[in-house]
Amino acid sequence: MVETVKPRRRQARGERRIAQLLDAAAKVFAAEGYVAATMNAVAAAAEVSPGTLYQFFPNKESMAEALAEQYLDALSVAQARGEGAEVLGVPLDDVINRMVDPAIEICLANPGFEPLFSWSDRLRTAVVERVDDIIARRVPEIDPSRRRLIATVTVRIFAAVLPQILATTGREQLEYTRELKRVLRAYLLDISD
Amino acid sequence: MVETVKPRRRQARGERRIAQLLDAAAKVFAAEGYVAATMNAVAAAAEVSPGTLYQFFPNKESMAEALAEQYLDALSVAQARGEGAEVLGVPLDDVINRMVDPAIEICLANPGFEPLFSWSDRLRTAVVERVDDIIARRVPEIDPSRRRLIATVTVRIFAAVLPQILATTGREQLEYTRELKRVLRAYLLDISD
Amino acid sequence: MVETVKPRRRQARGERRIAQLLDAAAKVFAAEGYVAATMNAVAAAAEVSPGTLYQFFPNKESMAEALAEQYLDALSVAQARGEGAEVLGVPLDDVINRMVDPAIEICLANPGFEPLFSWSDRLRTAVVERVDDIIARRVPEIDPSRRRLIATVTVRIFAAVLPQILATTGREQLEYTRELKRVLRAYLLDISD
Amino acid sequence: MVETVKPRRRQARGERRIAQLLDAAAKVFAAEGYVAATMNAVAAAAEVSPGTLYQFFPNKESMAEALAEQYLDALSVAQARGEGAEVLGVPLDDVINRMVDPAIEICLANPGFEPLFSWSDRLRTAVVERVDDIIARRVPEIDPSRRRLIATVTVRIFAAVLPQILATTGREQLEYTRELKRVLRAYLLDISD
DNA sequence: GATGAATGAGAGTTCATTCAT
DNA sequence: CATGAATGAACTCTCATTCAT
Numbered sequence: 001m002v003e004t005v006k007p008r009r010r011q012a013r014g015e016r017r018i019a020q021l022l023d024a025a026a027k028v029f030a031a032e033g034y035v036a037a038t039m040n041a042v043a044a045a046a047e048v049s050p051g052t053l054y055q056f057f058p059n060k061e062s063m064a065e066a067l068a069e070q071y072l073d074a075l076s077v078a079q080a081r082g083e084g085a086e087v088l089g090v091p092l093d094d095v096i097n098r099m100v101d102p103a104i105e106i107c108l109a110n111p112g113f114e115p116l117f118s119w120s121d122r123l124r125t126a127v128v129e130r131v132d133d134i135i136a137r138r139v140p141e142i143d144p145s146r147r148r149l150i151a152t153v154t155v156r157i158f159a160a161v162l163p164q165i166l167a168t169t170g171r172e173q174l175e176y177t178r179e180l181k182r183v184l185r186a187y188l189l190d191i192s193d
Numbered sequence: 194m195v196e197t198v199k200p201r202r203r204q205a206r207g208e209r210r211i212a213q214l215l216d217a218a219a220k221v222f223a224a225e226g227y228v229a230a231t232m233n234a235v236a237a238a239a240e241v242s243p244g245t246l247y248q249f250f251p252n253k254e255s256m257a258e259a260l261a262e263q264y265l266d267a268l269s270v271a272q273a274r275g276e277g278a279e280v281l282g283v284p285l286d287d288v289i290n291r292m293v294d295p296a297i298e299i300c301l302a303n304p305g306f307e308p309l310f311s312w313s314d315r316l317r318t319a320v321v322e323r324v325d326d327i328i329a330r331r332v333p334e335i336d337p338s339r340r341r342l343i344a345t346v347t348v349r350i351f352a353a354v355l356p357q358i359l360a361t362t363g364r365e366q367l368e369y370t371r372e373l374k375r376v377l378r379a380y381l382l383d384i385s386d
Numbered sequence: 387m388v389e390t391v392k393p394r395r396r397q398a399r400g401e402r403r404i405a406q407l408l409d410a411a412a413k414v415f416a417a418e419g420y421v422a423a424t425m426n427a428v429a430a431a432a433e434v435s436p437g438t439l440y441q442f443f444p445n446k447e448s449m450a451e452a453l454a455e456q457y458l459d460a461l462s463v464a465q466a467r468g469e470g471a472e473v474l475g476v477p478l479d480d481v482i483n484r485m486v487d488p489a490i491e492i493c494l495a496n497p498g499f500e501p502l503f504s505w506s507d508r509l510r511t512a513v514v515e516r517v518d519d520i521i522a523r524r525v526p527e528i529d530p531s532r533r534r535l536i537a538t539v540t541v542r543i544f545a546a547v548l549p550q551i552l553a554t555t556g557r558e559q560l561e562y563t564r565e566l567k568r569v570l571r572a573y574l575l576d577i578s579d
Numbered sequence: 580m581v582e583t584v585k586p587r588r589r590q591a592r593g594e595r596r597i598a599q600l601l602d603a604a605a606k607v608f609a610a611e612g613y614v615a616a617t618m619n620a621v622a623a624a625a626e627v628s629p630g631t632l633y634q635f636f637p638n639k640e641s642m643a644e645a646l647a648e649q650y651l652d653a654l655s656v657a658q659a660r661g662e663g664a665e666v667l668g669v670p671l672d673d674v675i676n677r678m679v680d681p682a683i684e685i686c687l688a689n690p691g692f693e694p695l696f697s698w699s700d701r702l703r704t705a706v707v708e709r710v711d712d713i714i715a716r717r718v719p720e721i722d723p724s725r726r727r728l729i730a731t732v733t734v735r736i737f738a739a740v741l742p743q744i745l746a747t748t749g750r751e752q753l754e755y756t757r758e759l760k761r762v763l764r765a766y767l768l769d770i771s772d
Numbered sequence: 773g774a775t776g777a778a779t780g781a782g783a784g785t786t787c788a789t790t791c792a793t
Numbered sequence: 794c795a796t797g798a799a800t801g802a803a804c805t806c807t808c809a810t811t812c813a814t
Contacts, residue, residue, distance in 0.1 A: 033228070035226065038805080039804075039806080048779090049778065050780080053806095055778075056777095058806090118311075149372060153354060156356075156357065157350055157353055157354075157376065164345060164349065176342070179342060180346070190378075231787060232787070241795080243796090244796055245794075245795055247789070248795075251789095421615055422614060424808060425808070436775090436810080437774065437810095437811080438774055440811080444810095446809070536758070539755070542742075543739055546739030547735055550731060561728055562728070562732070565732050569736065569765075573762045618783075630787080631800075633786075634798065634799075637785095638784075776814100777814100778810100778811080778812080779811075779812100780809105781807105781808100782808095783806085783807075785804080791798090793795100
């Protein structure tokens with residue numbers, strides 16, 4: 001009984017550390033981009049020695065992957081809140097809002113998201129698959145390979161406008177967000193026909 | 194007298210050299226991306242010593258900028274061929290075709306374009322300005338700051354789908370191209386109203 | 387009273403631990419060589435944390451020394467079995483057999499021996515002293531400093547052929563062993579005259 | 580004509596550098612052993628920046644190989660001086676002298692030899708092949724595989740006594756050298772029968 | 773005792789850039 | 794102009810060792 005606590009403490013310390021390190025990595029990725037980011041910079045940002053980094057992550061890529069995983073989880077959680085089965089009898093605008101808004105919130109809260117989204121095929125593919133799913137539910141009659149095409153383009157559009165949203169604030173940020181939704185609506189309305 | 198000839202020859206040789214070096218740079222940027230590309234690799238690709246590179250370009254960035262300039266020129270030439278003042282009485286589809294098709298041709302012919310387009314704000318801004326111009330001519334009543342917004346998003350969308358077009362061939366490439374045009378038409382039609 | 391028991395248990399446990407750790411060290415030394423072996427690797431091989439290693443050995447060197455000591459003991463035991471005072475009235479071949487065979491058995495059974503034998507002057511010197519002793523008993527009239535020289539060369543020869551014996555198996559191993567004995571006999575016969 | 584000189588100068592500079600770097604490497608290998616030697620130490624010993632090292636050698640191993648090659652050449656040259664076809668009608672002692680003496684001279688003059696000889700299978704094998712050759716010429720009736728065995732053991736013996744020769748000076752050095760020859764003679768006489 | 777996170781110096785290696793030739 | 798050797802700071806990653814728990 002006591003013994004189930006002790007290991008937990010150790011793990012807890014480790015997991016806290018991991019979260020802390022990933023946080024630092026996200027900051028550095030955001031500031032420099034994934035390719036230009038260095039492990040030393042991440043270590044410094046985490047106020048930790050380089051060796052500590054390597055106790056948890058064998059290399060830079062693995063940090064990126066862990067971060068990507070974390071973001072995917074966050075996306076799932078955020079989108080699950082407003083989704084459900086109501087993809088069908090609902091206006092397209094609502095579906096778009098319920099996809100885009102939490103995604104942007106996560107990107108704003110996690111500045112590491114955008115550089116990873118550019119870099120990680122895995123992360124992009126995972127998001128594409130979700131969008132593909134939603135399209136499948138809403139427009140079941142569509143051809144799967146065409147659906148994949150549309151999902152891919154949809155995600156690319158999101159990724160394309162995202163940097164503008166992140167680079168701005170206030171009214172301008174809102175405008176870009178509105179514009180993003182406008183593009184998506186126009187594009188996806190065109191599809192449904 | 195001799196001096197007016199020799200310099201010309203020198204300049205001519207120099208420009209040939211520059212073109213050759215930029216070609217090599219484009220190849221390396223295409224293969225590795227701008228950040229990962231190394232000057233040594235560019236020198237090797239040009240079959241030239243690193244020192245020679247620095248005789249023409251003070252640093253890596255300046256190579257990128259020179260390349261960007263070159264691409265902008267190519268864009269101008271290509272788009273001038275089919276444009277003119279006929280932005281007005283013409284269907285939107287035609288305008289889009291005359292913008293997108295030559296751009297994609299250039300990107301396919303110059304594999305260094307895409308990495309630079311991601312990297313160089315200057316290149317992207319220049320293209321945004323052209324699109325802004327066209328919109329201004331076609332929809333003069335639109336508010337300039339909103340026009341700039343639309344132009345920016347338009348270019349971002351192009352940049353977003355471009356990698357998919359470049360990464361694929363044949364039918365898939367055509368499909369992505371068609372999809373890109375579809376997005377742009379849907380978005381810009383929405384605007385014009 | 388309780389206190390005389392507990393410490394013993396503790397010591398017993400400690401010695402078992404030490405044996406276990408030295409075993410792991412031997413394996414790693416054998417696989418990587420002393421210099422390339424890492425304490426982390428030893429800890430992992432012992433299924434123990436690095437900290438535990440340092441509870442018993444202040445540093446890497448001390449592990450090597452403890453292992454060397456252990457091997458020296460094993461050598462003593464093994465050679466005591468067939469030795470005694472019968473160094474005198476006995477053919478040289480027998481003496482060589484009774485020295486070489488147990489030594490090789492120990493080396494085969496303890497793969498950590500060879501790397502340490504190359505590394506540890508102390509281990510080599512101890513063996514040299516034993517050989518010196520035997521020569522002294524068999525050829526008492528020999529000059530001590532010359533005797534030391536011969537003992538040193540004898541041990542070096544053994545150490546030189548040993549890797550070949552350990553690197554091979556079956557017939558080839560036997561051949562190298564026979565060759566080793568042949569060298570030693572030829573050399574030492576030459577001496578006795 | 581002038582053009583055949585200019586490139587030579589460049590190459591000459593490079594080759595002089597290479598010789599200089601290999602010299603430094605030899606010193607460091609001699610002082611620390613191959614495994615413990617570091618590229619930074621070699622660079623420092625050559626009074627050169629680490630980068631310069633890597634302009635000529637892609638890694639530590641390649642330095643070792645280049646050095647080994649150089650030593651093999653030196654061995655060839657040295658042994659060619661006193662050898663010829665007179666392996667046959669000549670006393671064994673003479674053959675041994677003509678093999679061992681130049682080898683030891685080289686080892687004394689090139690302190691990098693010994694550590695490499697321990698490390699490089701390639702170097703050892705090359706020397707084994709030479710010895711094999713000589714045995715083949717002198718004792719043609721011997722079975723090739725047994726000949727190889729003998730050559731291997733012979734070289735191992737040389738390598739085994741070598742450190743003692745290098746670690747000592749003056750009379751002691753001479754004694755070890757004499758002892759080495761004694762071992763070899765005794766062993767090889769035993770063979771010829 | 774045992775753990776494993778933490779350290780930090782240092783290893784090998786790279787690369788933009790400079791400079792003597 | 795061209796060369797390629799030279800630089801040195803910076804990078805990724807390792808490892809003997811320490812220390813809080």
